[in-house]
Structures are given as structure tokens and as C-alpha cells.
Amino acid sequence: MKVFILALLAINSLVTYADSYRVVEILEAEGEKDLYTRVFLDNGEIIQIDSKDALALAKIREALSTGKSVEFNKISHNLKTPDIISEVKLGETLNEAAKPKEMFNQNRFNQIQFSTQNPLENSRISRLSSYNDAQDIMDDMNRRTRDKSQCYNRAHMWTYETLIQSQVSLGKIWLFFTRKYIRDYNYKWWFHVAPYTEVNDSNNVYVLDKGFTSVPYNQENWKDLFMRNKAHCPEITSYSEYENNPEEEYCYLMKSSQYYWQPYQLENLAEKNWKTWGYQNQNLEIAYRDALISWNGIIPEFPSDITIRDEVANEDVLERDVNQPIRGSEPAYTPVEDSSNRIGEYSSELVAGSRVIDNNDDDTGRVVRLISGNRLIFYSDKYRKEYDLPASRFSLKVLCYRDLCERDRVLDTNDNDQGTIREVFENGKVVFYSQKYSRNYTLRASRFSKESQCYGRICTGDRVLDTNDNDRGRIVKAFENGKVLFASDKYNQNYVLSASRFSLKTQCIGSICEGSSVRDTRDNDTGRVVEVFENGKIVFYSNDYRRNYVLDASRFVLR
CATH class of the missing domain: 2.30.30.30 (SH3 type barrels.)
Structure with missing residues (x-):
């Protein structure tokens, strides 16, 4: 299998010619019941051609043998199954991508010692202290992405920006779907990639795939988002293991450093021992242009004077222990255990430094110190001042109130506003960050419904039909109260609607x-x-x- 660099970005289109693609592989129809020939494209997508369309098939085969790009009409627009195409046009012959030229100091790059063909070598993946640290990284990822952007471009942008903004070195996890799986499940893609990080807990690895989830998923759960049969995917270290065993397994998992952008680089490593290290400007430009809804043409620069905690892995750092933590954990605030700083019935609760909410006016803040007479000095977030107030009017911050917890993705059932729970207090109030208004509100926990993977049989990612007006689209999110966020094909907008009005796509x-x-x-x-x-x-x-x-x-x- 030969994979070449994209000449132009792939943009799905109906009834009009799309941009140019490179044909990677052809999977011929098998038997009389198999009506279509499947074509693997370099953007990861699989398309179908009617096996009776001799002219289109001839052009596709010519494109594979000569390296010419192709353009075509799409006459379907499917989320999970291959689109059907017609009217193939041949474009220019494109040369195989040359060995990547690194954007950083070549002398320093030459000092890096490589001894294997493992794409994880010298990757120095960050090991974060907790799941919450991974969630923080994911929350900071650029969310202005196009729905139709390519996974490898989103991943490249996210890992690059995380390195700059948080001084955290992420890896990339690749899921390769085999011919066996593609044929049995009529699947639309032959690979998917997303950033991942290591965390000091029992799961160890979490995938930060903001294109499909809002929270970090452990490796197994992330894999199952795409594997309809929940198949075991062996983890490999060479692209050749996937390429040479298309019928042995349904899928393969592979991890690499953040610098591998597309599968052709993994193939070059396996077949030619070409290493990929560092970010290449021309690749970043392609990634940003495709990934973002609107790009201003600027790629953030890595500051020359940045203070990097624990030697974050970048091009200017030489080899060190891959297991060494890169991002240090910041110790949580621990109140001084001093009995003079506690008061009366609140001795086991309110202490200096506690996050609290004023029950009288929903003002959040912190306890500065406790004073006599069951009173305290309260620093107000709202007014940015200190006040001497009775301790009895405050409620402590807690992790959860009933089943609603800090960091939960939720729907405000009063006005269908989506957002995140920032803080939770024991009096049943929460601080809610509204996506609609881009600000925080203090509201009752009872008005929120949590985001979930599914509601009944309707799940995130499902292709559906709105039975009220025959509008097609996909489910972006589901909520526990029976509402879903629906991305409409007809209106190119998202709507919060009842799950009961949707019918699932079937074969x-x-x-x-x-x-x-x-x-x-x-x-x-x-x-x-x-x-x-x-x-x-x-x-x-x-x-x-x-x-x-x-x-x-x-x-x-x-x-």
C-alpha cells in the first residue's frame, strides 16, 4: 500500500466536484451480492463505485497505478458507511512525499539518538498526575473545528497547541480498520487518529478525542466508539503489521509521537526507516486550514524564552527517560490544621481557604479566616472585596451534589443551553458555564441534565432522520432527560430536540x-x-x- 501526501484538502460535497484525492488501495467486489468496489483514499475515507460502472473503475485503477489524483461526484452523504460516487475525473500525477525536512535546528535534531523503528521512540509522552489534569488539557483544546475536518489535521493542531500552551507533550493513537472489518461492516474509514496522554491511575492511557467526546476516554472505551463489534485490536509498533495482515484481525492500534501527521509517515518509518521528528510548517498550515472553521493564517510560535516544567519534550531537548513525568502535579491547597482557626459547629467543615457560596445572594468566594462569634472573613468573587459575615450563611464547595458533579457536561433544561458545571456546593447550587452566553451562572442543580453516550437506542454519532420534517443529520450529544443535540443536514445548524422524534439509519x-x-x-x-x-x-x-x-x-x- 502506498500512501502519498495530500495535494489538496478533502472536502465532502454533493453533486459538485470535490477536491483532489489520492487513491491508496482498491478492494474489489466479492461475489454477486457485493454490488460495489471500495476505494481507499489518502484522507482516511473509503468510497464505493458501482461495480458495473466500467469507466469509473478504469479511471480509479489508472489513478492507483500512475499516482494521478482523482475527483468525483458524491451521490450520497453518509456518516458511518462509504459514500457512493460517480463521474470520476483524473488529475495531475503527484510525486511521493520526500523525506520530511524538520522546522527546528538541524544540528540538534542530528544529536537525537534513534535505535529502533518504533514510532514512539524519543516521544517522551507526558504522564499527568490525575484524570482531572487530562480533562484540563482537553478543555483547553481549540474547539472551533469544522465538522468535516480530517481527524489527522485536528490531532496535529491539538498536540502542537498543547505543547505550546500547557507545556505538555501528548502522543497520538492510531486505529487502523482492516479489510475484514471494512467489508463486514461496510465501514466508511480505514483509519482514525487522536491525541492521547498517560495518567497516573489504573487506566494509564486516556484519549483526548475532542472531535467525538467531551471528556477523556480510556483506550478501550475510545476504541469501542468506532468498533461496532467491540473487537479486540492488537497493539502494533510497525505499520507493516497492519498492511500485511488485512484479514487476520478487525483492527489494529498503534501509538506514535505527536510529530507523525499522516499514515504515509508511519509507512516510511516501517519501510525506509525515515524518522519524523518536529513540526513542519507546511504541514501545520494544511492542518490549521482544514481543522478550523475560520483560520486567520497565523500559526502560534513556540516562545524562545518559555519556562518548560520538567523538560517538556520538544525539538530542542535531547533524549531522556520516556517514563519521566513531564508535567509536575500542583499540590492541592491544604488548610493549616490549627484548632484556633476553627469555630463551633463548623469545626469539621469551614476552614481558612475553603471555597464557599453565600446562600443569601449566590455569591461565590473563599474563607479568608475565621473569627470569634461564629463569624468569618469572606472574600467575594463578585465584588472582589472582603466582608465580615455570619458563618451560618455559607455552604461549602463539594465534588458532587447527588449525581451532578464538577466538570459534568450538562443541558440546562429550562432553556436548552449547553455547558459545563464549574463548581458544586452542598446547598444544591452549582456554577454553570454557558456555551450560549460564554459566562458563568449560579443556578439550582435540579435544572440540569447530564450528557450521556446514549438515550435509549439513540447514541452519539448515530445517523438519524427527524420524523417531524424528514430532516437528516447526526446525533452530536445525548442527555439523560431524553433530549439530544442534532446536527441538521438541511439547515447546517445544531438543535436540541427530543430523542423520540428520531429514527435510526439501517441497512x-x-x-x-x-x-x-x-x-x-x-x-x-x-x-x-x-x-x-x-x-x-x-x-x-x-x-x-x-x-x-x-x-x-x-x-x-x-x-
């Missing part, structure tokens, strides 16, 4: 299946089934009108 309704060539019995229009939903609706691509329609499957017969 077939009776004999009518995705990809079937069909005839509409009402007006004799012929076309192809693009998507099928459990409520009996299908998305029909009309040959006469060259557009998609949502219609009842019952009105169609196979051609």
Missing part, C-alpha cells in the same frame, strides 16, 4: 437496501437508494431530477 427495509437500484412506482422515476431508516423512509437519489428525496420505501421496487 435495509425488506428488499430495499442502501445502494439498491430502484424504481418509484408512482412516477416511474429511477434512481438509487442513498440511505434507509427504521421508520420505513428512504433517501432516494432521482436520476430524472438529480437530487435526493425522503420518501416511503413502500413506493419503490427493485430494478
